[in-house]
Amino acid sequence: MQDRAHDRGYGEGKDAIEADPAHPSDCDPEPHLDAVCRTASALFRVPIVLIPLVDTEFPALKAGSGAGGAMPGWYDAFVGQVIAGESDGPVVIRDLLADHRFSDHPLVTGGLRARFYAGVPLTLRSGHRTGTLCLIDTVPRPDFTDEHLVQLEDLALIVTGHLRLHRANAEREAELRERLRVTTILTRREAHLEAALASQRMAEEIAGFGHWRIDVAEARVEWSAGMARIHGRAPADLARIPLDDHLAFYHPQDRERVRWQLDDTLAGSGAFARDTYEHRWRIVRPGGDCRVVAERGIVERDPDGSIRAISGICLDVTELARSDQHLRETMDLLRVTLESIDEGLVMVDADDRVRVHNERLNLLLDLPEDMLHDGAPFDDLRRHIAGRDGSLPATLDRRVRDGRRDHGEAGASGEHLQRDGTLLELCGVPLADGSTVYTFADITARHRAERSLRESEASYRLLADFLPQMVWITNERGDTTYCNRHFGRYYERPLFSFKERVESCHPDDRSRIRGDVCDRHKAWQDYDFEVRIRRADGVYRWHKVSKRPIRLLDGQPGWLATALDIDDIITARIALERTGDLLRLAQDAAEAGVWEWDVASGRIWQSQESARMQGLPLDGADPAAGLLMTMTEWERNLPAEDLDRVRAEASRAIATRTDHRVEFRVLHPSTGECRWFQGFGRAVLDPETGEVRRFVGMNLHITARKEVEQRIAHLACHDALTGLPNRSMFHDRLEQALGSVRNGGRGMAVLCLDLDRFKAINDTFGHLAGDILLQLVADRLRDVLRPCDIVSRLGGDEFGIILVDLSGHDEAVEVARRVIDAIALPVKLDGHLANIGISIGIAHAPSDGLEADPLLRHADLALYRAKAAGRNTARVYEAGMDAAIEERIKLEFELREAMLRRDLTLHYQPVVDLATDSVSGVEALMRWPHPTRGMIPPSTFVEIAEETGLIVELGNWALREACREAASWTHSARIAVNVSAMQFRDPGLEQGVIMALSASGLAADRLELEITESVLIQDTEAVIACLHRLRYLGVRIALDDFGTGYSSLSYLRQFPFDKIKIDRSFIREIADPDTAAIVRAIVGLGERRGTTITAEGVETRAQLDLVRAEGCNEVQGFFFSKAVPARDLSGVVARLSRAERAA
Known part of the structure; x- marks a missing residue:
């Protein structure tokens, strides 16, 4: 290669x-x-x-x-x-x-x-x-x-x-990450948009206006809900409509002007030349109602200046337009009135300038044409008047000023004699704004008439003294100014006030008389009334009183009254009416109807009320005449079982020639409604033969009474909320079931049930939701049980079940399991899903007893054991339960006494910072030094406190005591206090923290609240919100016993804890590589989140070295110190500080 x-x-x-x-x-x-x-x-x-x-x-x-x-x-x-x-x-x-x-x-x-x-x-x-x-x-x-x-x-x-x-x-x-980012942005934008739309809708509804927008390109108009409300139309139909439909809602006489306005807008001229406008139009609502609206609009333009849309708001100003119109009409009427009155009038402002006057004033005072005009000095008029009577103007002005100062709205008046013999009355009235209104009236003719009236009055008084009626005259206040001789003889005193006259009337008539007098006097109209008046000897007699409005000699309003004695007539009329009224009132009040039965012919007559109550038709007959029918026709509406009873009672009464009484039901012919009646019949005998000729009686409508009796009977043995049998009925049915077992019947069982978390749900959602929950639980219990079984509400959230005809103990356990499964289903309360559980105690008969009270006590003991076992479970009574539960109850009683005596105390365990090897904090732990039992472990008494609800009071005490003790330390270590899940369900937790900090003077950042994951399991959102509010106060939040719960990582994502405390079970096994890897992962998680990691339960040097190697920030455990009393804490802190310096 x-x-x-x-x-x-x-x-x-x-x-x-x-x-x-x-x-x-x-x-x-x-x-x-x-x-x-x-x-x-x-x-x-x-x-x-x-x-x-x-x-x-x-x-x-x-x-x-x-x-x-x-x-x-x-x-x-x-x-x-x-x-x-x-x-x-x-x-x-x-x-x-x-x-x-x-x-x-x-x-x-x-x-x-x-x-x-x-x-x-x-x-x-x-x-x-x-x-x-x-x-x-x-x-x-x-x-x-x-x-x-x-x-x-x-x-x-x-x-x-x-x-x-x-x-x-x-x-x-x-x-x-990108999807999450986009989703978050969209969610926020939707929320902001919804909030803005909600705010706009609320603003429109509060202010009563609507918003519209015309899209120029599409020629469509968008309406808000407020616009639809102003136009009286449904919002859903008008959210976006064509422009022509929008214009069609305007009044026909305004529609073209609105269209011209829009055309001017699009052309860039007219009202929209400066991009804004205001105008009033009329609109027509469905049904033809015409309303006036005020519109304000603005133009929306594109960057190139072209018009994109026209937006505006609309406000219903119909009432304002009507007010404007009314004001204009009022002003016109005022001007016409000023010129039409027969008095001269001038109004002078606070600067003594003439503002209003009429032509009549010029004529009365013979003023030059140019003397009075708007803004003319009032002194010119004074000098003109002074030329004729030099003292009158000054006197009148002084009275006006005195009246304004002393009485606010009071005025002054005086008389002024003209040279030609005309007599003028001059009045001045001050106004609230400092102005004064002066009037000048020609009273020459009135003065002559009054003199003539006084002369003729003497003649009329002489005539009135010889009339058989009482005659008197009163002023506007009701004080008597004149009375004739008969008036004086009747009352034995000539004159008295309106109040005294009313007091002389019968007590039953006084309130009516006061009301009538007030109403009639205001209307200034003639009126008559009948009243009982007490005579001088104390006898009340009926009189017909007639009153007429008159003018007294001084020109003031008054009343002329006469009273005619009609006592004999009224007495006869009242006697006649009383007889008929008593009969009608008796029937109406008792819901009674009268009837008459002719025995020989078999025909029965029903009064109008009797026929109405029974639903019998009155068509084609005079309702006031009642209804005539045969007995057979009447009996058709009676149920068969009642018909036999009615016939038997009628036969008995005929045979014995006595009255009869019977209760029966009638079926309403139209609705089928069943109504109860009680019939009473009085026998009318033939005077010759002595036989019963007819019965006359009445039927009382007693349906309401029967329903109340049935309801009372039901409530006596049933729970009003759930409809279940109550405790009394439960005991009766239990005695019956036990009697059957004693007589050799099959076995039975008693189940005592208690809802779990009911109090928390009741406190969170309110008592109404708690009642709904109890009703739902009752329905679920009914569905689970057999028809022969009994379920009862014993009180509060306690229920009882009686299972009969059982072949063995397993059947009751299976029923308990079904009950637990049924109750565990989520419940929707106030829009939220809530979960509850139920604890059940079971006792069997005959194995656990054949008497009701012992059997119930055994079921209660089993229930107590079920609740102690973690709730939402069932336990069967066993012979050894009595002693164990009694011991637990005794311990609970002693715990309550210890809390009252303040026997509990706090011990403190230091937390060491591995970076500085110094004490960075102290955890407060509750201790109970019992006088006879010794030191009781917290695991024992804290569990009892949580079951009984005492943990809230204990936790609040521990919080206050720890803050008080920490505030006295010379070192600045933080104090950590444990907070239970039940404390978080207490609405007073946040206030308790604030009060503890305030009372002790401890800085909030020195307080650290430790919670376990159990706090977050129930109602996580509410707890997280509470934690954020506590964090806002400056308090630190630590997650205790981390790693032992169910959703540790999810909780870390929801809330940024200041500290995570690794549970001691991990530290105990840290030498194991897998456990060490878990600790290392937790430390790495803390480093990335900036969270302090504390290792709990460090007891050996080897454990300390390992947690230090894994990167833990703090340690806590017996290796450094156990929890010590407050008096020993300073020594422990000093010892650990010396150890640090030595190291």
Whole structure:
């Protein structure tokens, strides 16, 4: 075999490599390829075997044997001459010194003194050379044969296969990363777009406007939901409509103007010449309702200036337009009114300038035409008036000012005598803005009329005193200003106030009188009413009172009233009406109907109410006259079982000539509804024969009462929420079942059931969701059991089951298994899936007892054992359970007492930083020094605390105590506190952390909360969110007992923990290579994520050396110190610090 080498330059080879898009860029050494090199070195007996890969810039060593792990500097040039040659095959140079191309190469002349080289190119599927597998020896190798070359090529194929696999994995990972990146971007954009659209919809709904956009190119209009709402149309039909359809919604008189507006826009003129516009149009809603809308628009242009679209908003301003129109009409009416009133009027602003006046003022005061105008000084008018009465203007102004200061809206008035004998009344009223309105009224004629009225009043008073009615006059407030003689005799006092007059009325009439008087006085209308008035002797008599509005002598409004005694008439009328009303009220209140049965003819008459209640038709008859029918016709609507009872009672009453009473049901002819009635009949006897001639009675509608009685009977023995039998009924059925067993019947079993995690679901989703869950559980229990079995809700989340007719114990266990499987199915609550479980205790009869109470107690004990075994399981009662469970209950009671006495304490175990060999933190661990049992292990009492819910209170105490103790340390070590899964379900956890830090004064970054993976198993999203909020406070989060859970790596991906604590089970077996590899992988994971790795349970020097070698950052264990009381901690820290200095 001839020596073969490449002649092409390295640059050309590099270009070929760069053309390969799948060339592996990762040139880090790999152990697998190192093993190939070692194999080649042994196989071909050469000291150096290399696998260099050519990168786009320079060759890099992928693997090698005998080269010291680095690519020599001279090898780059050698690759340029050898690897990138013309030949695509292997290269073998048995003596490099003899080859003139390489005799001066550093590979030959340098310290290596290479004399032999053999290399096989590494080629991917693309045909491009990626690198080479090469052999180098320091002596010539003439013995290197073709068989050796074939073996070298085989090894090259192995390397090439590995590189191709590497490339495929890299391509797949790159593709996945790109897909994830694109998906993330799209998700974010969709979320942002949805949020923006939601905000726009909310803004439109709150502000009451809509948005439209006209696409010029497509001549289509996009409407928002707000636009559809303004137009009174369905949003789904109008999301994008043709422009002509859009224009059709405008009022016919406005439609062409809107179109002209759009044409001007497209031409670049008109309202859109500056790219914006505002206008009001009318639209027509379905049904013909016309609304006024205000539109604001803007032009969207392309970069070349052409119009792409027109966008705008629309607001319903119908009410505003109506208000504007009303204001214009009001102003017009005001102007007409000012000119039409018979008084002169002038309004003066705060600057004493005339703002409004009418022509009547000029005529009354004989003013020059140019004296009053808008803005004229009011002093000119004062001087004009002063020329006739110098004191009146000053007096009036002073009254106006005093009224404004003291009463806000009060005014002033006065009289002014003109030279020609005309009498004017001048009034001034201050306004809130500082203006004043003055009016001048000609009261000459009124003054004469009032004088004439006073003269005639004396004559009328004399006449009124002789009338039989009471006559009186009141002012606007209701105070009596006049009364005739009969009024005085009736009341024995001549005058009194409106309040006193109302008090003289019958108590039952007073509220009506007050309301009538107020309403009628406001309307200023005549009115009459009837009322009982107390006479001076205390007797109430009916009167008809008539009131008419009048003007008093001073011109103020008042009322003229008369009262005619109609007591005799009213008394007779009331007596008549009362008789009919009492009968109707009795029937309506009792839902009763009257009937009359003629025994001889068999015909029965039903009153209108009786027929209505029974659903009997009244068509073709006068409803008020009732219904006449035969007894046979009436009996058709009675159920058969009730018909016999009704006939028997009727026969008895006829035979005994007595009254009858019977309850019966009637089927409604139209709806089929069954109604209950109670019939009462009074026998009317023939006066001659003494036989029953007819019955007169009534039917009471008692359906509601019957339903209540049935409901009460049901609720007395059933649970109101689930409809299951309650505890009382459960005990009754249990006694019946046990009685059957005592009498020789087959066996039975009692199952006590308790839902797992019900309280957590109830607290998370609310009590309504808890009720729904209990109803669903009840339905699932019914579905699992046989018809002969009994399931009951005993209270809360506790259920009981009675299984009867059992041949053996296995049947009850199988039923329990089916129950557990049925309850374990996910439940959808409030849009979320929730999982619950159920624990079951089973006791059998007769083997476990034949009395109800002991049997139930045994099932409860088995239930307690099932819950202690991890829940969601079933346990059958065994004889030894009593003592064990009683001991556990006793321990729970003692734990509660210890918490009350504060007997529990915290011990502290240091955590050592391997980089500095100093104490970096301390973990707080709970201890229970029992006065008689000694030190109780945490594994015992913590488990009880978690089962009973005491762990929340214990955990909160430990958090507060640890923070308080850590704040007093002279060193700055962090304090680590364990937090249980139940504490994370407590909504007060975050507030508890904040309060503990605040009360102790401990810096948040010195507190480290340790959680286990069990915390994350339930409701992972909520727990992760809580962890992020705690991290935001500055608190550090550590993952404890890492590696013992189910989804450790998934949790690390969801939350960047500050620390990972490797479980002590791995440290105990770290001498095992596989365990050490796992620890090494965890350390590498921590390095890449910037997470501190702590090894727990280090007890020996050998373990310490191994975890240090694997790269752990911190260690914790008995090798340094066990957990010690707070008083001994400072000594331990000092000892470890001295050990560090000594080291």
